[in-house]
Amino acid sequence: MLPYSNPNHDFAFEQAVIGMALISLDGSILKVNSALSDLLGYSQQELTAGAPQEDSSIRALLNQVIWNARTAQDHPPLPARFEYVYHHPSNREVYLSICTMLQELDQRRRGYLVQFEDRTLLRQLMKQLELKEQKLTEEENAFLQLMEGLPLSVFITKKSIIHYVNAAALRLINATHPRDILGISTDVIVDVSDHNKLMKRRAKYAESGEIGSVDYLIRCLDGQEKMVTGFTLIINYEGEKAAVGIFKDITEQQMEEDRVMQSEKLTTAGQLAAGIAHEIRNPLTSINGFVKLLRSAERSNELYFEIIESELKRIELIVNELLVLSKPQSVHVSGPIDVFAIMEQIITLMKVQAALKNIEIIPHYPMAPVFVQGEVNQLKQVFINLLKNAMEAMNQGGTITLDILHNAQEVQIIVQDEGIGMTQEQIQSLGQPFVTTKDTGTGLGLMITKNIIHNHGGTMNVESVPDHGTTFTIHLPAL
Structure with missing residues (x-):
């Protein structure tokens, strides 16, 4: 489901006098309004069906939008604004002023809300x-x-x-x-x-x-x-x-942009608040009940204390992960980072824990060092989270393979386990707060992981088969 499925949003999007589009992080057009269709010289169906996106002029435009959006994420301020000369199918030049804002497309994906204003005149x-x-x-x-x-x-x-x-x-x-x-x-x-x-x-x-x-x-x-x-x-x-x-x-135009952004923020805040209230209410209910039992009991019951302690630890876990999530996740670049060196440190850190669970971590590295740009501690947190998730999914032991692949454009880090796997519905829910496949998880760890990868200009793909394991693939821009 895309944003603007709300009738009010759909109306504002479609009736806008300037061209508007929703574009995925990889540059695919998801939705356009009629004003943009008129501006670019293609029908709405043609633009979203895929064929015109292969046209050199459209492809060049989309590439420039994605490049500027990613640059603005690494070097604020946002939103990203730039001007562009578009070659119209009627063989004329159209001067565009383009504004790109990062948006939540739904609970699983992010993309860009892009506004195109005709500045030809x-x-x-x-x-x-x-x-x-x-x-x-x-x-x-x-x-x-x-x-x-x-x-x-x-x-x-x-x-x-x-x-x-x-x-x-x-x-x-x-x-x-x-x-x-x-x-x-x-x-x-x-x-x-x-x-x-x-x-x-x-x-x-x-x-x-x-x-x-x-x-x-x-x-x-x-x-x-x-x-x-x-x-x-x-x-x-x-x-x-x-x-x-x-x-x-442009007063009205800016007010409309602010209304859309505020609506998105309120929606996200409401969902998170509802999840927090639900998750913390459950252990508090248990604690309250056992405190009443202790008051009425003639002698101390150690089991009650263990349950209370367990529920308090769960509240502490939720609060700690929310605190991490609330911190600014912008990337403070520390310079080129050797992915190979990071993975060696993490494997050394976690191989004792893996051995206790009868798990072997097998790395496959390239011959030469592979570098990305980013913040060392944040990327370490990403890889530690993925390896911990892989080990927690393998109750019967097994093998975790770690591959690093690269080309001129990107670096791929692939973490593959032999655990219990996930259904397609579970995969689609990954990254949502308080949605997890683990008995004691909160779902916030993977949400933080996705945010860090996104802030480094990367993406993460998940493939899984129930009872056969899961593969996480991280794509980061190569340095």
């Missing part, structure tokens, strides 16, 4: 303005007529003082007449929280003569706050250098 306008600046230096009336007719807000400033606004700009800042705004510094319009952006853009122009695009929080003349996006060009105006800023109001 803005880019064409930019080129037109550059030509006008060259050809119509002395014909400012024609230039101003062009600005006045634009549906976008236009501000012309000199040394940060506003010298011209068009009708759309007056509406944007809730002004009734140009005299209300002319002569005012841009510092008054741009909110104090974004003054640092203003300073950086001025410094950039002083160094390189470039300004580029920007998003601002602005404060209108009546105090209302709005979010705008736009770009700035340098022209000659009234015989002097001036900056032309062209902006669009």
Whole structure:
């Protein structure tokens, strides 16, 4: 089940004026709205059926989306935003502004919510303005007529003082007449929280003569706050250098993004809270019952104390794993990591425990060292969790094989056991809090493991056959 199966979400997704898509972590299109279908030149069915995804233009676009999303995860801030030139099937170029946000697709998978905004008109306008600046230096009336007719807000400033606004700009800042705004510094319009952006853009122009695009929080003349996006060009105006800023109001768009993200957070928090309440209530009920029995008993009963101690340890386990889960899981890169060296340390650490259970760990390593980028302790935690799970699934002893495979793109770590295995339904539930195949497990360990792998830009696959064992395969980007 995908997000937006909620009717309200489905309606907002489909009726959005900008193109929207759900894309899996590996770059497959799962869902698109009609606006994106029109923008890319393919029907919704074609885009999700797979064939157009093999088209070079579509494939190149998806690859760029995934690359930028993964880069943003390793080097915040999020969400990932970038611009892209798309080659339309009608043999024309479409300039796209793309925003990617990591989302929970369902209880088992994560993917990307991607927004595509057509900026072709803005880019064409930019080129037109550059030509006008060259050809119509002395014909400012024609230039101003062009600005006045634009549906976008236009501000012309000199040394940060506003010298011209068009009708759309007056509406944007809730002004009734140009005299209300002319002569005012841009510092008054741009909110104090974004003054640092203003300073950086001025410094950039002083160094390189470039300004580029920007998003601002602005404060209108009546105090209302709005979010705008736009770009700035340098022209000659009234015989002097001036900056032309062209902006669009994106307040509603950003509010919708925030509503969607907040809805997802509340859903996740509610599910986790329900699981916590259920899991902790059960041992507390047992403890309460046995305390009442102890009060009424004439002599001490050691069995009661053992049960109370066991239930208290279970509460402690749940709380400890929740504390680990609540810590930020962002990757603090410590440099290249030799996967072979990590696995040697972990096998040395765990082979005594394996021997006590009559289990043999057999590693298969490549001839040369294999490196990935990441945080050593987090990756150790991943491999320890997988080996512990494998051993706990093998009550009758047996063999655990550990393989490391690699190519230019990725490193694969494969952990295969001969344990009790899992059904397809159990595999699909892996990683959900308090869903486990073990008698004393909480399910949080594997949830943490999946989060760490994801934060390292990797994925994890599970294959299992009941009574024949389970294979976990981790895919990490090769260094």
